[in-house]
Amino acid sequence: MVRIEGGVTAAKGFQAAAAAAGIKYEGRDDMAMVYSETPCIAAGTFTTNVVKAAPVVWDRKIVEDSACVHAVVVNAGIANAGTGQQGMQYCEETAEQAAKELSIPMDSVLLGSTGVIGMQLPMDRIKNGVKSLAAALGDTPEDGHKAACAIMTTDTIPKEAAVKVEIDGKTVTIGGMSKGSGMIHPNMCTMLAYVTTDVSITKELLKEALSEDVKDTFNMISVDGDTSTNDTLLCLANGLAGNRTITEKNEDYERFVKALHTVNETLARMMAGDGEGASKLFTCKVIHADTKENAVLLSKSVITSSLAKAAVFGCDANWGRFLCALGYSGAVFEPEKMELSFESEFGSVLVYKDGVTMDYSEELAAKILSGKEVTVLADMKMGDAQATAWGCDLTYDYVKINADYRS
Amino acid sequence: MVRIEGGVTAAKGFQAAAAAAGIKYEGRDDMAMVYSETPCIAAGTFTTNVVKAAPVVWDRKIVEDSACVHAVVVNAGIANAGTGQQGMQYCEETAEQAAKELSIPMDSVLLGSTGVIGMQLPMDRIKNGVKSLAAALGDTPEDGHKAACAIMTTDTIPKEAAVKVEIDGKTVTIGGMSKGSGMIHPNMCTMLAYVTTDVSITKELLKEALSEDVKDTFNMISVDGDTSTNDTLLCLANGLAGNRTITEKNEDYERFVKALHTVNETLARMMAGDGEGASKLFTCKVIHADTKENAVLLSKSVITSSLAKAAVFGCDANWGRFLCALGYSGAVFEPEKMELSFESEFGSVLVYKDGVTMDYSEELAAKILSGKEVTVLADMKMGDAQATAWGCDLTYDYVKINADYRS
Numbered sequence: 001m002v003r004i005e006g007g008v009t010a011a012k013g014f015q016a017a018a019a020a021a022g023i024k025y026e027g028r029d030d031m032a033m034v035y036s037e038t039p040c041i042a043a044g045t046f047t048t049n050v051v052k053a054a055p056v057v058w059d060r061k062i063v064e065d066s067a068c069v070h071a072v073v074v075n076a077g078i079a080n081a082g083t084g085q086q087g088m089q090y091c092e093e094t095a096e097q098a099a100k101e102l103s104i105p106m107d108s109v110l111l112g113s114t115g116v117i118g119m120q121l122p123m124d125r126i127k128n129g130v131k132s133l134a135a136a137l138g139d140t141p142e143d144g145h146k147a148a149c150a151i152m153t154t155d156t157i158p159k160e161a162a163v164k165v166e167i168d169g170k171t172v173t174i175g176g177m178s179k180g181s182g183m184i185h186p187n188m189c190t191m192l193a194y195v196t197t198d199v200s201i202t203k204e205l206l207k208e209a210l211s212e213d214v215k216d217t218f219n220m221i222s223v224d225g226d227t228s229t230n231d232t233l234l235c236l237a238n239g240l241a242g243n244r245t246i247t248e249k250n251e252d253y254e255r256f257v258k259a260l261h262t263v264n265e266t267l268a269r270m271m272a273g274d275g276e277g278a279s280k281l282f283t284c285k286v287i288h289a290d291t292k293e294n295a296v297l298l299s300k301s302v303i304t305s306s307l308a309k310a311a312v313f314g315c316d317a318n319w320g321r322f323l324c325a326l327g328y329s330g331a332v333f334e335p336e337k338m339e340l341s342f343e344s345e346f347g348s349v350l351v352y353k354d355g356v357t358m359d360y361s362e363e364l365a366a367k368i369l370s371g372k373e374v375t376v377l378a379d380m381k382m383g384d385a386q387a388t389a390w391g392c393d394l395t396y397d398y399v400k401i402n403a404d405y406r407s
Numbered sequence: 408m409v410r411i412e413g414g415v416t417a418a419k420g421f422q423a424a425a426a427a428a429g430i431k432y433e434g435r436d437d438m439a440m441v442y443s444e445t446p447c448i449a450a451g452t453f454t455t456n457v458v459k460a461a462p463v464v465w466d467r468k469i470v471e472d473s474a475c476v477h478a479v480v481v482n483a484g485i486a487n488a489g490t491g492q493q494g495m496q497y498c499e500e501t502a503e504q505a506a507k508e509l510s511i512p513m514d515s516v517l518l519g520s521t522g523v524i525g526m527q528l529p530m531d532r533i534k535n536g537v538k539s540l541a542a543a544l545g546d547t548p549e550d551g552h553k554a555a556c557a558i559m560t561t562d563t564i565p566k567e568a569a570v571k572v573e574i575d576g577k578t579v580t581i582g583g584m585s586k587g588s589g590m591i592h593p594n595m596c597t598m599l600a601y602v603t604t605d606v607s608i609t610k611e612l613l614k615e616a617l618s619e620d621v622k623d624t625f626n627m628i629s630v631d632g633d634t635s636t637n638d639t640l641l642c643l644a645n646g647l648a649g650n651r652t653i654t655e656k657n658e659d660y661e662r663f664v665k666a667l668h669t670v671n672e673t674l675a676r677m678m679a680g681d682g683e684g685a686s687k688l689f690t691c692k693v694i695h696a697d698t699k700e701n702a703v704l705l706s707k708s709v710i711t712s713s714l715a716k717a718a719v720f721g722c723d724a725n726w727g728r729f730l731c732a733l734g735y736s737g738a739v740f741e742p743e744k745m746e747l748s749f750e751s752e753f754g755s756v757l758v759y760k761d762g763v764t765m766d767y768s769e770e771l772a773a774k775i776l777s778g779k780e781v782t783v784l785a786d787m788k789m790g791d792a793q794a795t796a797w798g799c800d801l802t803y804d805y806v807k808i809n810a811d812y813r814s
Binding site: 048049050051052079081082083084085086116117118119227228229306307310311313314316318319320321323324326327328329331332333335336352354355356357394395396398399400402403 | 455456457458459486488489490491492493523524525526634635636713714717718720721723725726727728730731733734735736738739740742743759761762763764801802803805806807809810
C-alpha cells in the first residue's frame with residue numbers, strides 16, 4: 001500500500017465538481033458533486049442523534065434500498081436539519097434535478113448538507129448549483145480538490161487522502177474527502193466524509209468493512225463533544241479496478257480493509273487537528289487496558305475534557321486534569337498502578353507513576369506540549385487492549401467562532 | 408420556611424474560622440474550619456471519580472464509621488489528589504492536629520481540599536493553619552462568611568445560604584457554604600459544600616435526605632463536564648434546635664427536606680452561575696418528558712454542550728444547537744412533537760415547534776439571551792416528568808483561566 005496525492009477522484013471512474021451556488025457564503029464554492037458513470041455499490045454510517053437532518057434520512061434509505069448509486073450532491077452553509085417535511089421535499093427536488101442533469105435514476109443520488117440548523121434551503125439556487133456541477137465534472141486531482149474545498153464550513157483546510165494497494169494483481173485505489181470542524185463528536189461517523197474506490201467487492205462486505213473501521217477512526221475523534229444531526233460517512237465502490245470481486249474475508253479483503261483504514265484515519269485525524277479554533281492535534285493513546293471498550297472510554301474521556309484541552313492549549317503539564325478525566329470515564333482502574341506520559345515531536349516525558357508525580361522538568365514538559373501534535377500516553381498496566389482518540393485543544397478562537405457562528 | 412442571612416454559622420452551636428496559611432495563595436485566607444462543641448451526626452456524598460483525593464477517602468470512612476463528628480478542616484490551593492500514601496498520611500496529621508487543638512477525637516474531624524492535583528501539602532503550614540483556626544473560631548455570620556471566602560479558588564464570589572423552618576414547634580436552622588468554579592460536573596455532589604443544621608434527626612434519615620436531594624441539586628449542575636477527584640458534600644446536624652428527633656418520614660421530615668433542598672439548590676445554582684469565566688447562569692428546564700431519567704439526561708445534555716454554551720455567551724438564538732444537544736442526550740423523543748423556548752428576565756420566546764423554526768423576532772431572542780439568567784425550556788410533550796439543570800456560558804475567560812491555571 002502506498003499513499004498517493006488526491007482525493008475523491010483518485011480512484012478510476014470517479015469525477016467531481018464544485019460550484020458557487022450562493023447558498024450562504026459569498027465568493028466561494030459551496031456545492032460539490034461526486035459522480036461515477038459506472039454504477040457503484042454504497043455503504044454508509046450515519047449520526048446516532050435522535051434529531052436527524054433530512055439528507056441523513058434520505059441517504060439511509062438509498063444506501064439500504066438502492067442497488068446502485070451514481071452521485072453525491074453536497075451543499076455547505078445550511079444543514080437542512082430541523083426543517084420538517086419541507087426539508088424532505090427539498091431532498092427529493094435536489095435528487096430529481098441531479099437525476100435529470102446526469103440521466104441517472106433519482107434513487108441513485110445521495111445527498112449531504114452542512115451548516116446552520118433550522119433554515120430552509122434556497123431551492124432555486126440549489127437547483128442551479130446542481131446544473132453547474134453536472135456541467136463541470138472532471139476526473140483530475142484538481143476537480144477532487146475543488147470539491148473538498150466546497151464542502152468546508154469553519155474548516156481552515158480541505159481534507160483529502162488517497163492510497164493505492166495491489167489486490168489480486170490489480171491496482172485498487174481508495175480516495176476520500178471530508179469536512180468537519182465544529183459539532184464534531186461522531187457517534188457512528190463524522191460530519192461529512194466521502195470515500196470512493198474502484199475496488200470490486202460485495203455490498204455486504206463493503207458495509208461491514210466500513211462499519212468496523214469507523215469504530216477506530218471517525219468515531220474516535222471529538223472537537224467539542226457535540227454529536228451533529230448531519231454526520232454522514234459514505235463509501236462508493238464502482239469495481240473498475242478489475243480485481244476478482246471480494247466476496248469473503250480473505251487476504252484480498254484484509255488488504256482492502258487496511259487501505260480503507262489508512263484513508264479513514266487520515267481524514268479523521270485531519271478533522272480533529274482542524275477542529276474549530278484548534279492550534280494543535282491532541283491525541284490520547286491508551287495502552288494495556290483490560291478491555292477494548294475501556295480503552296475507548298478512557299481515551300475519549302481525555303480528549304473531550306475541556307480542562308485537558310485548555311491545558312494542552314496553554315502548554316501546561318497539569319497532569320492531574322488528564323488523570324481526572326481518565327478517572328471519570330466510566331472505566332475502572334487502579335490509579336496507583338498506571339503511568340502517564342506526554343509526547344510530541346519535541347520528545348516525551350513520564351509525569352505520573354506509582355500514584356504520585358514524577359520529578360520531571362516542567363520546562364521540558366511545556367516544550368513537549370508546545371508541539372503541533374501532542375499525545376497523552378496512558379499505560380493502564382492491566383491487559384492488552386488499546387485505543388487511540390484524536391481531538392484538539394480548546395482555544396479562544398473556539399469560543400469566538402461559536403459565540404458568533406451565524407453572522 | 409424563610410430564607411435568612413448567613414451560612415455555616417447560622418444554625419445553633421456552629422462556629423467557623425478562616426486563616427491565611429500560605430499554602431498557595433498570597434495575601435488571602437486559604438484555610439477554613441467549621442466546628443460544633445455539641446457532637447454532630449454527619450452525612451456525606453462524594454465524587455464517583457475512580458481517582459479519589461485523599462480527603463475524600465478519609466471523609467468517607469469517618470462518615471460511615473464515626474458516631475459523632477465535631478469539625479471540618481478545609482484548605483484551598485492544593486487538592487491532595489494524586490498524592491499516594493503520603494497524601495493519606497497528611498490527612499491523618501491534619502486531623503491529629505485539629506483533634507489536639509479542639510480536644511476532640513481524631514475520628515471526629517472531617518477534611519476537605521481543593522486546588523491543584525499532584526502537589527503535596529506543605530504540612531508545617533497546614534498545622535500552623537489549624538492552630539490559628541482553632542483560636543479564631545466564632546459563631547457570628549461574619550465568621551461563617553470568612554470561612555466561605557477562604558475555601559474559594561477560581562470562584563469570584565463566596566457561596567452561602569441559610570433558611571429557618573418550624574419543626575415540632577421549634578425553630579430549625581440550616582446553613583451552608585460551598586465553593587466550585589471549574590472541574591464542576593458533580594456525579595454524587597459537587598466540589599466542596601458544607602451544610603450545618605441544628606435539627607435533631609437520625610443519621611439514617613439525614614443520609615437519605617441528603618442522598619435524595621443531591622440528585623435534584625448538586626448533581627444537576629455542570630460548568631465544564633469534568634467530574635473532580637475531590638467532590639464532597641457534607642451535612643452536619645447537632646440537634647440543638649430541640650425538636651423531637653425525626654425518626655421516620657413524617658411531616659417533620661418533609662419540612663426538613665424542603666428546607667434542606669432550598670439551601671442545596673441555592674448553593675448549587677450559585678456554583679453554576681459562578682462557573683469559571685461565566686458571564687451568566689444557563690438553565691435548561693425539561694418538562695413533560697416520559698421519565699425522570701430522560702428529563703435528567705436531556706437537561707444535562709443541553710447545559711453541558713459547548714456549542715449551546717457558546718451560543719448563550721454570544722446571545723445567539725441558534726436553537727439548532729439546543730435541539731441537537733437534546734438529540735444526542737441518549738433519550739428518545741420525536742423532534743417534530745416538541746417545543747423549544749428561551750426565557751430570561753427580559754421575557755420569553757417560542758423558537759421551535761412542529762419540527763420547524765417559529766417566525767420569531769431575532770432581536771427579541773437576542774435580548775432575552777442577553778439576560779443574567781437564561782433558561783432554555785424544552786417541552787417534550789410526552790408525559791409528566793421534569794428536571795432542571797444549571798450551567799453557565801462558555802467564554803473567553805474560561806479558556807484564559809484554564810490555559811493558565813497553575814501560574
